[in-house]
Amino acid sequence: MATRSLRIGNVSGYLGDRYTAVDEAMAGDPVDVLMGDYLAEITLAALAASARRGKPGHVAYALDQLTPHLPEIARRGIRVVTNAGGLDPAGMADELRRRIADAGVHLRVAHVAGDGVFERLADFHADGHGMEHLDTGAPLKDWGVEPIAANAYLGGFGIATALAAGADIVVTGRVTDASLTAGPAAWWHGWTPDDHDALAGAVTAGHVIECGAHATGGNFSGFRDVPGMLRPGFPIAEIAADGSSVITKHAADGGTVTVDTVTAQLLYEIQGPRYLNPDATVHLDSVQLSQEGPDRVAIGPVTGSPPPPTAKVAVFAPIGYEISTMLFCTAPDVAGKVELLRAQLRTQLEGHVDQLDVTPLGVAAEDPATQWAATVPIRVIATARDAEPLRRFAPAVGSLYLQGFPGFHHDGHAPRAAEPWPRIEYWPALLDSALLEHHAVLDDGTRVEAPRSARTATPDELAQPVHPEPDLPVPDGEPVELGTLTFARAGDKGGNANVGVWAPGPEHWDWLRATLTTARAKELLPEAGGAIVRHEFPHLRAVHLVLTGLLGSGGSANLRVDQIGKSVGEYLRAKHVPGPR
Known part of the structure; x- marks a missing residue:
């Protein structure tokens, strides 16, 4: 068990994050682990659609970011953990091994498996697992479309198991974003799945750094006061043996780490004070922040409790196609022009498309000083179950230049959409976590099962607290x-x-x-x-x-x-x- 804090440096918050992130981290302050988060629900949907067209189910972007640094990663003994495996972590691990061999270095690659449950959906149904939709309660069998991917959200102990077995690089599929931090912390500090308070602290730190520059001033309401906003740096979490942490960044990089930038990320994509994770239930209302120094925010020990007995499962299915374009109209009478556009397109497309949405964006200025102050963009989008009817969309829009509203135009420098693209719908469900085969696969093919918590939370422990409306005077100032x-x-x-x-x-x-x-x-x-x-x-x-x-x-x-x-x-x-x- 290590005595010092583990330093985990984030190098990606989503697929498409700054390509030079790994370069910057390798040139920055020392870290023990590089962590890259590439998956979101919308990204998994895109990977599922791409895989149907014969493209890789993993994130090739991440491979290209890592490849130039493999020799230095090996020299420094840095571990790498990433969920860029997407729908095919085994395939990405194999490709990494080929690139490591080409680089002439020794690095062991493992991958985490068990999240992919697509092939087991029929068995789950036969065994009485309804996989009801989290919002509607409808069973998966009533969806009416055919799924193409289903992935459970795993915790961090598959990662910890792979690292403990000697892996230098661990590739995962759909683990929770925070598990990319909790897993290495559990390995480093020797935690067990029943160390719920420590794990809750690591999950909290992971939640803060999982989205990259979100923690250093990116996407922050107070951006005007953030130094170096041209290129805000990527965050680092220093995680202690009790799960408490310090959030910081590479000293030479832009951005800042303050109580407010950390608060922003703590409040991001949560459902309430109980943050449910496969490793622990985090009591976010126990989190306290303090500014320890410039670009250093301490997160005190966090209260945790056992994880839920179920795992969230993301199921995806194609539901048709869509096509869209952006048009512009200029004042006066924007409302009348938009209504005419909507009526003319309905006349041409009704009966051929399932949905037609015409949305004006913004309001024209009164007595505008420039043409652009008088101009309102209009987003037009249509959907259909099949692609062919949507091929009427571009000709229908194009036919209105001389017979539509006055001033009808598009951005003449932007390409016009002619071909529809697939729509993928998301179905969130819960599944008994005991049904998941969460394990690490080492470079020699050895399969090592991930340990599990001895106890899971009861429904009462999982329920979000109820907060009454404030008993305070209604504000009445200016x-x-x-x-x-x-x-x-x-x-x-x-x-x-x-x-x-x-x-x-x-x-x-x-x-x-x-x-x-x-x-x-x-x-x-x-x-x-x-x-x-x-x-x-x-x-x-x-x-x-x-x-x-x-x-x-x-x-x-x-x-x-x-x-x-x-x-x-x-x-x-x-x-x-x-x-x-």
Whole structure:
């Protein structure tokens, strides 16, 4: 068991993150582990669609990032952990071994398996496992489409097992994002699956650094005060033996690590104070942050409890095709022009497409100073079960230049969509975790089972706490833009969007609580037609809202322009509310 803290450096927060991240980490401050997170629900959907067309099911981008550094990784003894294996971690591990051999170095590669349960869906159904949809409760058999991929969210002990067996590089498929940190921490410190408090601390640190520059000023409401925002650096977590941690970054890189940048990521993509993970249930309401020094935020010991008895499973199926384009109209009478466009397209496409959505984005300025201040973009999208009917879309749009609204135009420098592309829908379900065959496969083919917690949580232990509405006077000060006194971060959880809003200082915490009640949130966010679930995090001075159903069936299939709800927090901050006296 190690005595010093483990230093884990993130090198990716999503597929498409800055390509030079591994270069920067290797040139930066020393770390023990490089951790790359490449998967999201929408990314798995894209990989599933690509695999159907015969393309690799893993992330080749990550392979190319690592390859130039293999000799130096071997020389320094750095471990690498990544979920870039996607739908084919074994295939990525094999390709890594070929590249390591070509580089003439010695590095052992293992992969984690057991998340892929697609081939077992029929057996689960036959054995009475309904895999009911987490939001609707409908059983998977009633979906009406044929799945093409199904992956369970595994914890970190497959990774820990592979590292303990001597692996230098561990490739996984669908583990939880935080497991990429919790697994190495469990290996380093010799934790067992029953060390729930320590694991909860590591999961918390993993949740903070899993999204790369999210923790160093990226996508942060206070971006104007972040130094080096041209290239904010990637974060590092220093994880101690009790699970407490310090979040920092490479000293020479841009960005910053403050209590607020860490708070932003803590509130990202959660469903409430109980953060359910395969390794532990994290009590996020026990998390306390402190600024330990420049670019160093300490996360004190975190309370954990046993993990849930079930694992989340992401199932994907093709549900048809879509095609879209962007048009522009110019004031005056934008509303009338949009309505004419909508009616003309319906006339040509009705009966051929399943959905036609025409969405104007923004409002033209009154008495505009420039043409662009008078111009409103219009996103047009159509869907159909088959691709062929959607081939009418481009000609229908193109026919309106001389017979549509006055000033009809598109961006003449942008290519026009002519061919439809697949739509993949996401089905979130739960499955008894005892049914999963979570294991590591070493470079010699040896299969080593991942250990499991001796106890899982009861329903009462898993239930989110109920927070009553604040018993405080309704604010009645002069109107103020909510964002002048708060920060926010929004994300997605399947068909739900979440947004955390917090007061940077204690002087505005009671005002925020009283301002952002459930009823007031419904008024401020009229698009959120479903229920709003509200929680408070007093230690973070944060109000957290789950907007149920805002994202339809999930990011991969809904037709919103802000497909996965990333700008909902900023939209809320733009609202005017009664200020504090």
